[in-house]
Amino acid sequence: MLQLIWRNPGISRSEVTGHTDLTQQSVHRILDHLAERNVILLGSAKPGLGRGQPSPMLNLNGTYAYACGISVNTDIIGICIVDLAGKILGEREVPLRETTMHQALQLVKQQVEDLQRQNSLAQDDFFGVGFAIAGYHVDGTRHNAPLPLHEWSMIELGPIITSLFDRPAWVINGGKSGAIAESMFGIGRFIRHFAYLSFNYGFGGGVIIDGELLQGGNGNAGEFSGLYDEIETERRPALQYLIDGLNRNGVNVRSIHYMRRHFDRNWPGVSDWVDEVTPAYIRLVNAIRATLDPQAIVFGGQIPSALASMLIERTKIFDRPRYGVHRGGPKLIVSEIASDAAAMGAAIMPFRRMFY
Numbered sequence: 413m414l415q416l417i418w419r420n421p422g423i424s425r426s427e428v429t430g431h432t433d434l435t436q437q438s439v440h441r442i443l444d445h446l447a448e449r450n451v452i453l454l455g456s457a458k459p460g461l462g463r464g465q466p467s468p469m470l471n472l473n474g475t476y477a478y479a480c481g482i483s484v485n486t487d488i489i490g491i492c493i494v495d496l497a498g499k500i501l502g503e504r505e506v507p508l509r510e511t512t513m514h515q516a517l518q519l520v521k522q523q524v525e526d527l528q529r530q531n532s533l534a535q536d537d538f539f540g541v542g543f544a545i546a547g548y549h550v551d552g553t554r555h556n557a558p559l560p561l562h563e564w565s566m567i568e569l570g571p572i573i574t575s576l577f578d579r580p581a582w583v584i585n586g587g588k589s590g591a592i593a594e595s596m597f598g599i600g601r602f603i604r605h606f607a608y609l610s611f612n613y614g615f616g617g618g619v620i621i622d623g624e625l626l627q628g629g630n631g632n633a634g635e636f637s638g639l640y641d642e643i644e645t646e647r648r649p650a651l652q653y654l655i656d657g658l659n660r661n662g663v664n665v666r667s668i669h670y671m672r673r674h675f676d677r678n679w680p681g682v683s684d685w686v687d688e689v690t691p692a693y694i695r696l697v698n699a700i701r702a703t704l705d706p707q708a709i710v711f712g713g714q715i716p717s718a719l720a721s722m723l724i725e726r727t728k729i730f731d732r733p734r735y736g737v738h739r740g741g742p743k744l745i746v747s748e749i750a751s752d753a754a755a756m757g758a759a760i761m762p763f764r765r766m767f768y
Contacts, residue, residue: 413442415768417452417470418498419601424458426467443470450476451496451767472497477539480524480577481759483586483752484508484545485714486560486613486652487667489520490752492759493527496539496767498596500759502527503751509667513563517576524577539766540580542758543573544589546612549631553583558614558652582761586610586754587634590712591618592625592764593757598749599710606708606742607700609636610754611715613668615650619704636696648696649689649723651714657681668714675716682719690726698730701741712747713754720746 416431417423429439446452453473457466474497483490491504504523508516528535545564547557553570573581584592587610594600594608600620610617618634619626626633640648651668658665661681665671676682700709711720724744731738747753 413439414446414451414472417472418596418768421471421497422455422458422469424467424469425454427458428470474499475537477537477763478533479539479542479759479762481542481589481755481757481761482520482544482573483589483754483758484543484557484561484564485586485668485754486546486558488669489516490755491520491523491527492752492755493524493531493533494756494759494763496763498760500756501531501533503755505669505752508560517572521576538577538579540582540762541573541577542589542761543569543581543583544586544754544758545569545583546586546614546616548616548635549585553581555583555585560613580762582758582765584758584761585616585618585632585635586612587616587713588618588625589755589757589761590753591620591634591757592761593749593753594710594712594747595620595623595625596760596764597756598747598753599708599745603707605704606706606710606745607704608634608710608712608747609696610713611649611651611711611720612713613650613652615648617713619706621704636700639696639699640692644692647688647692649693653689654682654685654719657685672714672716675718677718677722682722686719686722686726690723693723694726694728697727697744701729706742708743708745710745710747712749717746 413428425443429436447454450473453471455469458469474495476496478493478495481492488508489506493501495501506519506523545555545557547555550556553568554566557565569583570581590610591608604623606620608618615637617636637648655665658679658681663679727744729741
């Protein structure tokens, strides 16, 4: 019911019954209990529902709780605080270069505390922390991150974050966290099945099936870089290789974060990179289409929108019509989430796991 209210703010109490297998009396009893706990708000009657007693409109009560999301990339840490209703209360960034993990986490904690003061957020309402990191899942809360994050790799991150904030922590891969953000705040509001491509220092992603994140048997569904062998891996669309090429061509790009903000498709080296990764990219898109059959493929992570459009322009679908009939394929969509999607997804994850 809470997920239904999230996706349909202002839905009336009488409308909820039609979306469940419960009786009207059971639905009303549960909703009244949630209202008594202040998890949801009962508003004024929704007009235009026909005869009978007017039914109040329902909304999640954002002031009931808030959560913090932290996203560790190779060059920067994103921070996002959201309330239970999904309202973003604040976002911050912490540079990661030339800092130890301990130093970086202390800076993150200071920024979170500053956001709490700025928004007059009570510590008692702080529900939990979602923590996203680049790298694939190993076991527990351990991830194998890229070389710039070697200090963060192969250690249990959950207990560290729990101890730092004195709150429960949920740890996830950054690509999956971005997919969660896209599901909750982006195209997932309209599309229930999609693959999310996360272009970062490396390259990964996540898969949303019927509105839910696909984990896979080992927690690594959506690790699209696994499609490539040792030679092809340097031709996959990972932004580390683009930055290397730009710097070789005299374009001073200090980080992926900087490139995203200042990207120019006419920089020398951009077209060369797109040419080099196009074959591997096209094969990936067709593999996703053939195996997952999503309604859409979303281009997200830290990729500049203009660069994503360049890849989309090069897309070739391996379609062999039968009897003149083509097989349906996914829409290719550039994510409209302008801020750190992984931090947003991490922030909403505690609520996703425990509420909706």
